Every structure is written in structure tokens, then in C-alpha cells.
Amino acid sequence: xxxxxxxxxxxxxxxxxxxxxxxxxxxxxxxxxxxxxxxxxxxxxxxxxxxxxxxxxxxxxxxxxxxxxxxxxxxxxxxxxxxxxxxxxxxxxxxxxxxxxxxxxxxxxxxxxxxxxxxxxxxxxxxxxxxxxxxxxxxxxxxxxxxxxxxxxxxxxxxxxxxxxxxxxxxxxxxxxxxxxxxxxxxxxxxxxxxxxxxxxxxxxxxxxxxxxxxxxxxxxxxxxxxxxxxxxxxxxxxxxxxxxxxxxxxxxxxxxxxxxxxxxxxxxxxxx
Numbered sequence: 461x462x463x464x465x466x467x468x469x470x471x472x473x474x475x476x477x478x479x480x481x482x483x484x485x486x487x488x489x490x491x492x493x494x495x496x497x498x499x500x501x502x503x504x505x506x507x508x509x510x511x512x513x514x515x516x517x518x519x520x521x522x523x524x525x526x527x528x529x530x531x532x533x534x535x536x537x538x539x540x541x542x543x544x545x546x547x548x549x550x551x552x553x554x555x556x557x558x559x560x561x562x563x564x565x566x567x568x569x570x571x572x573x574x575x576x577x578x579x580x581x582x583x584x585x586x587x588x589x590x591x592x593x594x595x596x597x598x599x600x601x602x603x604x605x606x607x608x609x610x611x612x613x614x615x616x617x618x619x620x621x622x623x624x625x626x627x628x629x630x631x632x633x634x635x636x637x638x639x640x641x642x643x644x645x646x647x648x649x650x651x652x653x654x655x656x657x658x659x660x661x662x663x664x665x666x667x668x669x670x671x672x673x674x675x676x677x678x679x680x681x682x683x684x685x686x687x688x689x690x691x692x693x694x695x696x697x698x699x700x701x702x703x704x705x706x707x708x709x710x711x712x713x714x715x716x717x718x719x720x721x722x723x724x725x726x727x728x729x730x731x732x733x
Contacts, residue, residue: 463569463576463577463592463595467519467520467577468577468579468590468592468598470519471516471519471567471577471579471590472579472581472588472590474512474515474516474519475512475565475567475579475581475588476581476583476586476588477511477515478508478511478512478515478549478565479508479565479581479583480583481511482504482507482508482510482511483504483507483508483550483556483565483583484583486502486503486504486507487504487556487559488559490502490503490504490556490557491503492553492554492557499553500553500554500557501528501553502550502553502556502557504549504550504553504556505527505528505549505550505553506528506549508549508550508565509526509527509528509529509547509549512524512526512545512547512549512565512567513526513547516545516547516567517545520543520545520569522542522543522544522545522569523537523540523544523545524537524544524545524547525537525538525544525545525546525547525670525671526547526548526549526671527547527548527549527669527671528549538700541572542571542572543569543570543571543576544569544570545567545568545569545570546567546568546569546570546575546670546671546674546675547565547566547567547568547671548564548565548566548567548649548671548672549565550563550564550565551563551564551565551566551580551647551648551649551650551671551672552564552645552646552647552649552650554646555645555646555647560646561584562584562645562646562647562650563582563583563584563646563647563650564580564581564582564583564647564649564650564653565580565581565583566578566579566580566581566649566671566672566674566675566676567579567580567581567675568671568674568675568678570670570674573696573700574593574696575593575674575675575677575678576592576593577590577591577592577593577678578590578591578674578675578676578677578678578679579591579675579679580649580650580652580653580675580676580679582650582653587599587600587653588600589604589653589656589657589675589676589679590675590679591604591675591678591679591681591682591683592682593678593682594682595682596682596683597656597678597679597680597682597683599653599657604656604657604679604682604683605683605684606656606658606680606683606684606685606709606710607658607709607710608684608710609710610658610661610708610709610710610712610713611661611713612713612716613638613639613662613713613716613717613720614638614639614640615639615640616639616640616641616661616662616708616713616717617639617640617641617642617643617660617661617662618637618639618641618642618643618660618661618662618663618664619642619643619644619645619651619654619655619660619662619663619664620633620642620643620644620663620664620665621644621648621651621664621665621666622664622665622666623666623667626666628724629721629724629725632724638717638720639661639662643660648665648668648672648673648676649672649675649676650676651663651665651676652673652675652676652677652679652680652707653676653679653680655680655685655707655708655709656676656679656680656683656685656709657683658709660709661708661709661713662706662707662708662709662713662714662717663687663705663706663707663708664705664706664707664717664721665704665705666690666704667702667703667704668702668703668704668705669701669702670700670701670702673703673705677695677705677707680707685707685708685709685710686707686708686709686710686711686714687705687706687707687708687714688706688707688714688718689703689704689705689706690704690706690721690722690725691704693718695707706718706721
């Protein structure tokens with residue numbers, strides 16, 4: 461199916477329906493469980509995913525790969541090639557489980573390892589972000605374009621999320637941050653979108669799964685923002701299953717941010733364990 465404004469509207473309508481019927485009624489009355497990897501899951505995650513598995517193929521007849529599926533199911537869908545839906549049914553589950561009003565549904569239509577369409581819906585703010593590859597990005601009915609000029613890194617607002625294996629970098633960022641202010645919002649999908657909307661200036665994440673970045677990275681790219689990885693300048697290179705993120709809303713800011721991070725990582729490597 462051709463990806464048009466009507467296609468985008470139908471997808472967003474499906475996400476609004478899922479949020480209204482499966483997610484928001486469970487908000488503030490949720491019991492969270494721990495998955496094998498230590499992350500949190502709730503009944504809303506599973507209900508949202510089940511609804512999206514039912515609704516999305518009516519828009520584009522393709523398989524749906526969801527975060528809450530088994531790794532075997534996910535790998536089988538990806539191995540078939542061609543188009544498939546990649547879904548995070550509730551991004552920001554920890555926030556949701558603690559009644560923090562910052563979470564989203566993320567949906568991307570993939571063609572192999574690259575998204576051709578992506579949308580992130582914030583049900584609390586009722587904000588639908590979406591983008592078409594080569595066709596631009598929008599927030600609702602308003603074109604989403606990153607301002608051509610942005611701050612220097614020393615004046616920037618940063619969204620940072622680092623794993624334990626980057627403990628030294630985490631310590632350095634706490635002791636002598638190169639930016640003005642730091643956020644850790646708890647929603648990877650919304651972080652990408654807020655960067656595209658210039659609500660934050662730079663982003664750093666040591667590892668995101670496909671459903672974390674698929675829609676958001678496309679939205680940032682189509683809005684005119686820039687992204688790379690910790691060890692690669694092309695964000696889209698390497699394994700699609702997990703990617704580190706260095707991103708910024710302007711190219712000069714990306715280069716300044718990237719170079720600072722890589723210098724710190726090189727310094728850690730020289731020091732050794």
C-alpha cells in the first residue's frame with residue numbers, strides 16, 4: 461500500500477483507539493511485573509500489543525512484531541524480509557506503572573531493517589508525531605522542522621540514558637557535564653520526538669532495541685535532525701536489533717556532542733579496567 465496522509469491518519473486513529481481502550485483505563489491502577497531481563501511489564505503492555513496486532517494489518521497487510529513477543533517470534537518475522545510492523549505497545553512502562561504521565565505508543569512500518577513510516581503517540585498530551593521516509597515529519601497537522609540554528613553544547617538540554625557498562629561515562633557526565641541541563645525522561649520514543657520538536661537539544665542512549673528507535677529515529681531524520689552511534693557515524697549501519705544513539709537537532713551540535721563523547725570513551729579505553 462502507498463503511504464499517504466490517509467494511511468498516517470488511519471494508523472494514528474488506531475493508536476488513539478488502543479490508548480483509549482487498553483492503556484488509559486489501566487493508568488494509576490496498574491500492577492507491574494518483572495520480565496526475565498529485569499524490565500517492567502504490565503497488563504496494559506500486553507493488551508495494547510494484542511490490539512495493535514489485530515488493527516494494524518487492516519491498514520497494511522503485514523506481520524506485527526511487538527516488544528512483548530518472544531525473541532524467537534521477533535526473529536522469525538524479521539527473517540521473512542519485506543515489510544512488517546514494529547511496535548512498542550507502551551514505551552515508558554516504568555513511568556506508566558508509577559503514575560508518571562510520560563509514556564507513548566510507538567509504531568513503525570519497516571521495509572527490512574529501515575522504517576518507511578513511523579509514528580509515536582503521546583496519549584496524555586494527545587500528540588501524534590509521524591514521518592514518512594523522504595516525505596517529511598509532522599506533529600498532528602503541523603509540519604515538524606527542526607530550527608536551522610541551535611545552541612552550543614554548553615547551553616544545551618540533554619536527554620541521557622546509559623547502561624551499567626558505561627559507568628565511567630556516567631560518572632564523568634555527573635562530575636563535569638558539557639551541557640547546561642540533563643533529563644532522563646524514561647521514554648526513548650518520546651525523547652526522539654521531543655528532539656525533533658526542539659524541546660531538547662541532544663540525546664545519548666547506550667543501547668535501544670528496534671521498537672525503541674524505529675519510529676522516533678525516522679521522525680528526527682525527516683524533521684531535519686541528525687543522529688549517529690557511539691562507534692559509527694551512520695546510525696543505520698550495524699545490527700538493527702540494538703543501536704546506541706548520539707543525536708542532536710543541528711549538525712554542528714551533533715559533531716560537538718559526538719566528539720566530546722568519543723573523546724571520553726577513548727580516554728576510558730586508554731586507562732583500562
